[in-house]
Amino acid sequence: MSSTPKSEEIQIGIIGGSGLYDFEALTDVRRVHTSTPYGDPSDSLVIGSLEGVRVAFIPRHGRNHQITPTNIPSRANIYALKSLGARAVVGVSAVGSLREDFAPGDLVIPDQIVDRSRGHRADTFFEGNTVVHVPFGEPFCGTIRPSLIEAARSRISANVHKTGTYCCIEGPQFSTRAESELYRAWGMDVIGMTALPEAKLAREAELCYTGIALVTDYDCWRAGHEDVSADEVAEVMKSNTAAAKETLLGLLKDFDVDTRCSCQYSLSTSIITPIDTLRSSVSRHDDWLVRKYVP
Numbered sequence: 001m002s003s004t005p006k007s008e009e010i011q012i013g014i015i016g017g018s019g020l021y022d023f024e025a026l027t028d029v030r031r032v033h034t035s036t037p038y039g040d041p042s043d044s045l046v047i048g049s050l051e052g053v054r055v056a057f058i059p060r061h062g063r064n065h066q067i068t069p070t071n072i073p074s075r076a077n078i079y080a081l082k083s084l085g086a087r088a089v090v091g092v093s094a095v096g097s098l099r100e101d102f103a104p105g106d107l108v109i110p111d112q113i114v115d116r117s118r119g120h121r122a123d124t125f126f127e128g129n130t131v132v133h134v135p136f137g138e139p140f141c142g143t144i145r146p147s148l149i150e151a152a153r154s155r156i157s158a159n160v161h162k163t164g165t166y167c168c169i170e171g172p173q174f175s176t177r178a179e180s181e182l183y184r185a186w187g188m189d190v191i192g193m194t195a196l197p198e199a200k201l202a203r204e205a206e207l208c209y210t211g212i213a214l215v216t217d218y219d220c221w222r223a224g225h226e227d228v229s230a231d232e233v234a235e236v237m238k239s240n241t242a243a244a245k246e247t248l249l250g251l252l253k254d255f256d257v258d259t260r261c262s263c264q265y266s267l268s269t270s271i272i273t274p275i276d277t278l279r280s281s282v283s284r285h286d287d288w289l290v291r292k293y294v295p
């Protein structure tokens with residue numbers, strides 16, 4: 001069903017993960033091929049309407065799942081979404097469970113992340129002559145999370161966990177059993193390879209970022225269970241993606257970005273390089289984020 005957009009402006013970006021390579025419910029669709037100062041995004045972006053909201057969708061591994069986690073061009077993806085006008089981003093991802101009571105098929109709206117990646121992925125936009133330290137104590141947007149939880153709880157039959165710490169490894173290999181046990185002992189709840197650097201970059205780009213984590217497996221810690229495999233993740237995601245899409249439709253039903261949300265002005269107290277020096281020397285790369293703070 002085609003719905004009249006409430007605004008022509010793109011409000012929100014959706015980044016699809018494993019198993020979520022398109023969003024067939026989008027109407028009034030056009031495909032945008034774009035390149036950015038950070039290279040090409042993972043794929044062309046699909047712009048369309050969902051529940052009357054203009055949305056930009058991109059599959060983070062590419063539509064044929066050909067980009068490994070280390071090589072995901074997250075800076076280009078976030079730049080492309082921001083430059084199309086998005087004020088918020090939802091990242092959908094497949095995750096392993098690190099606890100008994102988070103079962104395959106469950107949906108988690110994570111509230112924390114621990115970075116266990118190997119430092120091979122660019123995780124800041126600020127590599128020029130502007131030094132910026134954004135707050136990241138709450139890595140997921142506290143304004144949109146409650147709406148996402150409410151949307152999931154009211155629209156899907158799967159178990160919804162309203163908090164969870166996402167342990168982000170870089171992969172592409174899955175974890176060893178000793179690592180998996182360690183992450184469990186540290187109190188982490190789910191494990192994946194992609195919420196970072198996405199969430200960090202979204203915060204630097206002053207976008208509200210939240211995640212929908214779809215549990216596909218028990219990683220490799222659970223006695224009596226086969227260790228996770230890519231085939232298992234793909235198989236479980238065949239049914240999980242429907243829950244993610246339904247949750248997104250619920251979120252968008254009355255969606256409006258709160259311009260007072262602190263994510264929307266995260267740079268306002270974060271630029272340590274004196275504004276006076278920036279006025280004359282802000283580098284081309286940093287300019288698109290910093291310019292509004294340079295009088």
Ligand SMILES: CSC[C@H]1O[C@H](OP(=O)(O)O)[C@H](O)[C@@H]1O
Pocket residue numbers: 016017018019060061069092093094095171192193194195229230233234
């Ligand atoms: C296909 S298994 C491992 C793969 O799945 C997850 O991807 P995404 O977060 O994009 O859904 C995980 O992070 C790995 O990239």
Ligand SMILES: Nc1ncnc2[nH]cnc12
Pocket residue numbers: 094095096097169174175191192193216217218219220228233
């Ligand atoms: N067990 C796991 N480890 C890392 N990433 C995953 N994505 C889905 N399941 C995963």
